[in-house]
Amino acid sequence: xxxxxxxxxxxxxxxxxxxxxxxxxxxxxxxxxxxxxxxxxxxxxxxxxxxxxxxxxxxxxxxxxxxxxxxxxxxxxxxxxxxxxxxxxxxxxxxxxxxxxxxxxxxxxxxxxxxxxxxxxxxxxxxxxxxxxxxxxxxxxxxxxxxxxxxxxxx
Amino acid sequence: xxxxxxxxxxxxxxxxxxxxxxxxxxxxxxxxxxxxxxxxxxxxxxxxxxxxxxxxxxxxxxxxxxxxxxxxxxxxxxxxxxxxxxxxxxxxxxxxxxxxxxxxxxxxxxxxxxxxxxxxxxxxxxxxxxxxxxxxxxxxxxxxxxxxxxxxxxx
DNA sequence: TTGCTCCTCACGTCACGTGAGGTGGC
DNA sequence: TTGCTCCTCACGTCACGTGAGGTGGC
Numbered sequence: 001x002x003x004x005x006x007x008x009x010x011x012x013x014x015x016x017x018x019x020x021x022x023x024x025x026x027x028x029x030x031x032x033x034x035x036x037x038x039x040x041x042x043x044x045x046x047x048x049x050x051x052x053x054x055x056x057x058x059x060x061x062x063x064x065x066x067x068x069x070x071x072x073x074x075x076x077x078x079x080x081x082x083x084x085x086x087x088x089x090x091x092x093x094x095x096x097x098x099x100x101x102x103x104x105x106x107x108x109x110x111x112x113x114x115x116x117x118x119x120x121x122x123x124x125x126x127x128x129x130x131x132x133x134x135x136x137x138x139x140x141x142x143x144x145x146x147x148x149x150x151x152x153x154x155x
Numbered sequence: 156x157x158x159x160x161x162x163x164x165x166x167x168x169x170x171x172x173x174x175x176x177x178x179x180x181x182x183x184x185x186x187x188x189x190x191x192x193x194x195x196x197x198x199x200x201x202x203x204x205x206x207x208x209x210x211x212x213x214x215x216x217x218x219x220x221x222x223x224x225x226x227x228x229x230x231x232x233x234x235x236x237x238x239x240x241x242x243x244x245x246x247x248x249x250x251x252x253x254x255x256x257x258x259x260x261x262x263x264x265x266x267x268x269x270x271x272x273x274x275x276x277x278x279x280x281x282x283x284x285x286x287x288x289x290x291x292x293x294x295x296x297x298x299x300x301x302x303x304x305x306x307x308x309x310x
Numbered sequence: 311t312t313g314c315t316c317c318t319c320a321c322g323t324c325a326c327g328t329g330a331g332g333t334g335g336c
Numbered sequence: 337t338t339g340c341t342c343c344t345c346a347c348g349t350c351a352c353g354t355g356a357g358g359t360g361g362c
Contacts, residue, residue: 014315023351024316029352044360046316063182066279068223071351097305101168101298111287122277124221126166129273132266143256150252169341177326179342184326199334201342226325 009038010048020057027057035075036060067117077114080107165195165203175212182212191215192232222272232269235262 017024022094032037036057038047051058056078063069063077084107087100172179181289182202185191191212193202211233218224218232239262242255 012315025352046360062279062283065223066276066283068220097301101301101305104294104298106299108291108298109231111291111294114293115284115287118287121221122280124217125273125277128217128221129270129277132273134291136263136266136270139259139266143263145257146252146256146259150256167341180326202336
């Protein structure tokens with residue numbers, strides 16, 4: 001036992017937030033909205049986050065930053081992942097095939113929709129990037145011209 | 156004169172909004188924040204938008220949706236484009252080379268930063284997309300298995 | 311004991327959504 | 337004249353930001 005490197009167990013909210021590039025307030029807000037809670041609260045009332053919590057947070061921010069999902073949309077996705085985890089651990093036991101098929105079908109639909117969103121976003125980003133680069137190249141040529149002018153005609 | 160196809164000149168706010176996939180409120184809000192105003196107001200106080208306005212709006216939404224820029228960030232970008240337009244039209248007249256170089260340098264910097272943002276976003280989206288697809292394939296295999304089960308073992 | 315971070319209210323802000331009540335245009 | 341859309345307040349909401357005032361832990 002021990003060798004955990006720390007006092008209690010898990011990281012404090014400020015460290016988790018800083019590492020993820022968000023504020024402590026954001027983590028508390030996510031907890032309030034039911035999408036991200038710490039595995040442990042200390043007796044003094046402080047939140048402590050384990051490695052799985054940190055991984056979960058990374059996932060949430062990936063969906064938020066990359067796809068611009070709302071907190072509610074993230075909640076639906078996380079919920080679907082959680083239910084699939086339950087399903088996997090109870091693979092051939094309690095659940096009836098019909099129920100499992102329903103869950104998996106729903107999960108596939110959610111993921112398909114996310115892929116569609118990603119594709120739509122990338123279809124926007126590609127041309128925009130290309131256009132910006134073209135403009136940059138053109139403006140750098142203009143800069144070079146202006147540099148020549150300001151040398152040959154100083155005042 | 157005339158042959159414009161419409162009564163006054165330009166589109167009404169509801170049509171512009173619907174075509175762009177946003178609400179009228181959003182357009183009024185953008186006007187309030189100084190990033191998007193109609194070229195004409197009718198005597199009755201209604202907003203009328205021309206084709207250049209529609210193109211401008213498309214650009215704004217591209218930056219908002221694709222990159223998640225705030226209204227203020229969009230304003231800075233639009234402002235930079237506007238000043239470059241002025242610069243271009245007054246190419247060899249009023250502006251001194253030093254001023255022009257300053258403006259162009261600033262514009263290049265803004266665009267470089269946007270390209271960097273796009274690259275960062277695409278670097279996030281690619282792997283996420285791949286992971287979702289992998290999961291989808293795996294879950295569809297599971298669905299097929301469950302289908303087999305529900306046939307061979309109906310009750 | 312002193313800092314530092316944490317805690318819970320609670321009000322502020324950004325980007326709109328959503329009526330309330332009234333006027334303009336085909 | 338009747339609908340429909342437009343107008344301006346103005347309050348509501350979502351996702352946090354930002355102190356206010358107080359407690360916990362190295």
